[in-house]
Amino acid sequence: MSVNIIKLKIDGVEVTVPEGTAILKAAKDSGIIIPTLCNLEGLTAYGGCRLCLVEVSGTPKLFPACSTPVGPNMEITTQSDKLKEYRKMAVQMLLAERTHICSVCVADDHCELQAMANQLGVDHVMFERNWSQDEIDSTHDFLVIDRNRCILCTRCIRVCDQIEGVHTLDLKLRGKDSQVIMDLDEHWGNSCSCTSCRKCAKVCPVGAIYIEGEPIEHTKKRDIAEFIVERRNRR
Amino acid sequence: MGKIGNEKKITISPITRIEGHAQVTILLNEDDSVKEALFKVVDFRGFEKFTEGRPFYEMPSITSRACGICPVSHLLASAKACDAIVGVNPPKTAILLRRLMHMGQLIQSHALNFFHLSSPDLLLGFDSDPAQRNIFGLIEKQPELAMRGIKLRKFGQEIIEKVAGRKIHSSDWILPGGAKWPLTQERADYLCANLPEALDSTQKTLEMYKKMLEGLEEEVENFGNFPSYYMGLVTPDGGLEHYDGKIRIMDKNGKVAAECVDPAKYREFIGEAVEPWSFMKFPYFKAIGYPGGAYRVGPLARLNVASHCGTPLADEELKEFKKLGKNGVVQSTFHYHYARLIELLFCIETAKKLLEDPEILSEHVTSKALVNNYEGVGVAEAPRGTLIHHYKVDPQGMITWNNMIIATEHNNIAYNMAVTQVAKKYVKAKQLQEGMLNRVEAVIRAFDPCLSCATHAVGSMPLDVKLIDANGRIVDHKVR
Numbered sequence: 091m092s093v094n095i096i097k098l099k100i101d102g103v104e105v106t107v108p109e110g111t112a113i114l115k116a117a118k119d120s121g122i123i124i125p126t127l128c129n130l131e132g133l134t135a136y137g138g139c140r141l142c143l144v145e146v147s148g149t150p151k152l153f154p155a156c157s158t159p160v161g162p163n164m165e166i167t168t169q170s171d172k173l174k175e176y177r178k179m180a181v182q183m184l185l186a187e188r189t190h191i192c193s194v195c196v197a198d199d200h201c202e203l204q205a206m207a208n209q210l211g212v213d214h215v216m217f218e219r220n221w222s223q224d225e226i227d228s229t230h231d232f233l234v235i236d237r238n239r240c241i242l243c244t245r246c247i248r249v250c251d252q253i254e255g256v257h258t259l260d261l262k263l264r265g266k267d268s269q270v271i272m273d274l275d276e277h278w279g280n281s282c283s284c285t286s287c288r289k290c291a292k293v294c295p296v297g298a299i300y301i302e303g304e305p306i307e308h309t310k311k312r313d314i315a316e317f318i319v320e321r322r323n324r325r
Numbered sequence: 326m327g328k329i330g331n332e333k334k335i336t337i338s339p340i341t342r343i344e345g346h347a348q349v350t351i352l353l354n355e356d357d358s359v360k361e362a363l364f365k366v367v368d369f370r371g372f373e374k375f376t377e378g379r380p381f382y383e384m385p386s387i388t389s390r391a392c393g394i395c396p397v398s399h400l401l402a403s404a405k406a407c408d409a410i411v412g413v414n415p416p417k418t419a420i421l422l423r424r425l426m427h428m429g430q431l432i433q434s435h436a437l438n439f440f441h442l443s444s445p446d447l448l449l450g451f452d453s454d455p456a457q458r459n460i461f462g463l464i465e466k467q468p469e470l471a472m473r474g475i476k477l478r479k480f481g482q483e484i485i486e487k488v489a490g491r492k493i494h495s496s497d498w499i500l501p502g503g504a505k506w507p508l509t510q511e512r513a514d515y516l517c518a519n520l521p522e523a524l525d526s527t528q529k530t531l532e533m534y535k536k537m538l539e540g541l542e543e544e545v546e547n548f549g550n551f552p553s554y555y556m557g558l559v560t561p562d563g564g565l566e567h568y569d570g571k572i573r574i575m576d577k578n579g580k581v582a583a584e585c586v587d588p589a590k591y592r593e594f595i596g597e598a599v600e601p602w603s604f605m606k607f608p609y610f611k612a613i614g615y616p617g618g619a620y621r622v623g624p625l626a627r628l629n630v631a632s633h634c635g636t637p638l639a640d641e642e643l644k645e646f647k648k649l650g651k652n653g654v655v656q657s658t659f660h661y662h663y664a665r666l667i668e669l670l671f672c673i674e675t676a677k678k679l680l681e682d683p684e685i686l687s688e689h690v691t692s693k694a695l696v697n698n699y700e701g702v703g704v705a706e707a708p709r710g711t712l713i714h715h716y717k718v719d720p721q722g723m724i725t726w727n728n729m730i731i732a733t734e735h736n737n738i739a740y741n742m743a744v745t746q747v748a749k750k751y752v753k754a755k756q757l758q759e760g761m762l763n764r765v766e767a768v769i770r771a772f773d774p775c776l777s778c779a780t781h782a783v784g785s786m787p788l789d790v791k792l793i794d795a796n797g798r799i800v801d802h803k804v805r
Binding site for chain 1: 378379380382383386387390494496497500505693695721722723
């Protein structure tokens, strides 16, 4: 089957990619990094964090780069003042939605949300914070979920489903009330489908899912997460 | 100076060169003489409440954020409470490293209080220009001494950094059951190389202080000079201790009033009272009651309750120190400064001893375990005195109840006794001068309070709120 190769421009640079490639991937292949929190190569795109929004000439709409396929002669802008403001706002909304206190978080210094906030220069949150107080589930032998730190990126759900092939994790409720659940909303320790593979903890970009007693820098080693998805791609 | 009803008062707010926010209200009689002085803490935190529902192993990192001066002491008391919850003994190397880190904490905190906060009063004079009466004034007048203090504090912080990764809030390193990583040879060598200078600085400062003390008889006599009980940790044979051991309470005559061999039973000895005018609790010795059971903690109390230090140079100094009081009990609050310097000497000697221990470089620093007990108490001697963390957890290790008694709180009754004594002696309301009020502040500084630590509590704080409209009528009145 022949693949149709198309030409487009990203930040003024002409690139050639197979038709149907996501803008995020096309940009990455050309050395242009678009910020994202929910995307992880090897997993299907989700488009939930809204950090990878880009401008496409000819339309006032912004598009999520992770789930928008490239088209012929598209002219894409990945960095602009407007986008920076939108991204800063998205990070602030994530910080305001639940309870994020970096200084006492298990993922301090190893957190993608924290790094993103630093990178974008988010030094305060302009929205009123929610300070959620959800119960922490540590009923599993070593895996812990603190939903107060969850940014609903669904990486854990996707890795459980698409890589481990189990689908123990899923979402319940909607919008800001959404919660990652195990099986049919069981305590993790009572889940009969969880294989305790730890992939969810490894791909979690923040301190929401972690392994009790294991140094976070070991759990969150990005190369391990990438290794997992690379194996999937080869398969 | 203001007037409430028929009562006149002087308010010093905020008190400067202490950690946290507080004010002193001095109440005057009709003839303007001092009736009473109240030490009010106006900080408000809430650690005991908002930690409920958190996993127990997060407690060291959360509670140590109560304070940027003595986070290590909180880390240790908290980690010890967590050790009790998991029910394991940390490996010997982890204990040696925790003790070493604690020595760093005591060195940096004591140096901060003596050189940065208190010595401007002692060396530049209580009545000197307030704009100059600070560390910068000291640098100008006595640069060598100021540099000594700054370097000593830096060394204390470096010990913490080399052991645990960061100078402040190195909560990554400590774990229930031990520590995360061992000490490297290179880091140990760095600390060993810097020990002699620190020791020399401390000895020089101690000699200077002892000479200076000869001109300060009046302050010694009037700065919180009253009998009280004293409390502190001691080793099994009664020596000076900061990390483990038993709690000893001693009376004004040097007689052991109580010994709590298992510090987890601290509540059998200590009660806590509250007053409506302060955010800080008032602990007291239960056997005597409130407020008669006032006791003091901190360097002065530790040297009073200990029979010896256990290191040669500090032991020599302790013998000399104990001569200042009857039966070896030194009761003037002013001597906290002296006691602090002797402890500095002890800490540097102990750091050397710990670094020379062949096991300090062992790589076995963690004992692993899950929740085995639903309650744990951790006690350590913070720079300012006995620090108690007490947690209860559910079977999943989530905190259900938390009680923290902070070193500064133990001295609360004593603060009020001390400020009243100093105010009565020095404050003349008719010819009020800044230097008079500075002496009231200085007695607080001698205790070295840490008020942001001490006001961690939330819950049953008594509140009396009146809602008054523009015409002065009481619209609503609520008492909790």
